[in-house]
Amino acid sequence: MAHSAVDETSDSGAFTRTASTFRNFISRSPESQFPAEVGRYHLYISYACPWASRCIAYLKIKGLDKAISFTSVKSKWERTKETDEHMGWVFPASETEEPGAEPDPLNGAKSIRELYDLASTNYSGKYTVPVLWDKKLKTVVNNESSEIIRMFNSEFNDIADNAALDLYPPPLQAQIDETNEWIYHGINNGVYKCGFARKQGPYEEAVNQLYEALEKCEEVLGKQRYICGNTLTEADIRLFVTLIRFDEVYNVHFKCNKKLLREYPNLFNYTKDIFQFPGISSTVNMQHIKRHYYGSHPTINPFGIIPAGPDIDYSTPHDREKFSS
């Protein structure tokens, strides 16, 4: 099994992502194995990672950041063990080593790999973030962002400061699921399929699918403020984490260069709109994002040079208020 995204290429040269392993659920029911409790869980993230950023966005907008603590690793992958060559997420040795990154406050782990090894003696998958950690049972509850955000949306509402915000409301669930599906394949995972392709054919297939999906978003966002209507939903957070990285990273590093995000008026204004939603801007650390991608994939960028631009300011005015919300 692949231990890193850079090894997840099939014989055809296409990038194929492996599934997450820890799939337990936190529940609002006090009898459950993992009940929603203040102070019990910890979220390990990287500010660079779009999947982890979904989760941190939820912590902020649901008002859960006092109930669930979190720590970010350093931006650039390093050797995770002296005895083998694996490269992955590591913690800094001190608070000051890299702004935004902090030493592991719970287990004193040096790497995310160490946390997986603490949770399971025979783990053989990738050492990915996000990791939702249970301080009481000292194990990984779940390492799949699409499930972590669902728990944060609904299971902590007795504790959340913003319990009323429902990003997966029952009347929209089918539409959100359907939207997530094409956005995941075309855009969220689509940029990775472009970047990690090792043959021309799979790259072209991925890049065409990506731009078809972006065109579709552009059209939808010409009629409504958000991707599933005029209220913010889970589908917007999932889309946003990819869009915010698009012009700064994916356009160059992953060869997603048929068009820039800022050449799509609706998508560009929409990205600014979500960036300006209370709590979201604090989840975007562009230094970590750029240092990670350009510095952690030597097969794509051997010298680790970080391109200077474009340094877009997403806090400038947008035009999305023209749609009623």
Ligand SMILES: N[C@@H](CCC(=O)N[C@@H](CS)C(=O)NCC(=O)O)C(=O)O
């Ligand atoms: N399915 C996972 C994917 C998480 C994921 O791929 N995270 C990447 C960072 S962006 C990672 O940690 N990769 C480590 C590696 O490839 O070794 C989720 O959505 O939570």
